[in-house]
Each structure stands twice: as C-alpha cells, then as structure tokens.
Amino acid sequence: MANTAKVSCTATNMKIETAHNSDAPAILALQRLAYQSEAALYPGHQIPALSQSLEELLEEMGQMIFLKALIEGELVGSVRAKLEGPDWQIGRLIVSPKFQGQGIGTALLTTIEMAAPEQATHHVLFTGHLSHRNLELYERRGYQRFDQKTVTLGLDLVFLKKEVK
C-alpha cells in the first residue's frame, strides 16, 4: 500500500505499508509493548493482545489486512482489519510508546479505513470502557458508540462505528 493517508503527522519520514508474515515477530513485540498502557487500566484482567502467540498472529495475518508504520526502517506502528458481513472490522491499532502523540495512530487509522473493500458499509472497532484517550481518538475521527458489553467485572468493551464514505 503506497498511498499513505494525507493526514497531519509530525513524525518525519513515516511511511505506511502493507505488512507481511515476515513482520509478525516485530508486530507482536510492538503489540506487547504498546498494550502495557491498556493493561495498567484494567488490573487483574487478561488482555488478549498481550497473550496472543506468534502462531495466532500468523493465522490472523492470513485472514486480515495488516498495515505497518515505519520510520527509517523501524516498525513504529500497526493496525489490522477484515471484512465481516458489511462491517470493516478494525483492530489492534498500536504505536510504539516513544512515537505516540505525533499523529501516527491517526494516519494508520485513516489508511486502514481507505483500504475497506467496496462491500463495506461501516468501519467498526472497539476498546475498553476506561480507555478514554482511545475513545476520544475514535470519536474525534467520527466514530459513534453503538454497543457496550461487559466482559468481566471491571471490564466492558465499547463498540463504535462510522459509515464508510
């Protein structure tokens, strides 16, 4: 994917490309690092992104489109998506903690939205109910809450969607 989204990103020389199986170990390592902040919000809860194995990630890569954000060859972010019925299900938006707050997450989100196939009518994603910064990021990008499900005591998942334009 050569068409990096035209969004303001202050990180210099950042590019977004399609990720492949060979990127799986680096994506998994980044996922485990990035999701530490989520784990801190939900103490005592098992966070699936932190327990995913390399084999499981490789299996997901066969079913989803994966994007990677690179700065001078270093993996600094990733996101994945797949079509489920009319929904373009977007998941695991991650940016390396040392590169957060520079627009990379927003650029990844915009680029994966642009990759939605024609049949998709909605972009759909979810996050935890205490993940206020994630919720703000998604709502600022036009997503609206449509469902909330309790996973266990102290952890709800908030589902958000927006129409594919």
Ligand SMILES: CC(C)(COP(=O)(O)OP(=O)(O)OC[C@H]1O[C@@H](n2cnc3c(N)ncnc32)[C@H](O)[C@@H]1OP(=O)(O)O)[C@@H](O)C(=O)NCCC(=O)NCCS
């Ligand atoms: C969510 C995440 C991908 C955002 O990436 P990013 O590159 O920092 O995002 P951007 O710079 O484009 O936008 C920053 C906005 O993202 C949101 N945000 C969420 N978590 C953030 C964090 N730890 N640091 C900075 N911004 C964060 C805020 O709304 C922020 O806006 P603000 O600067 O006005 O507060 C990144 O923080 C991350 O990897 N978090 C851990 C994993 C995670 O929770 N992923 C989402 C799962 S649903």
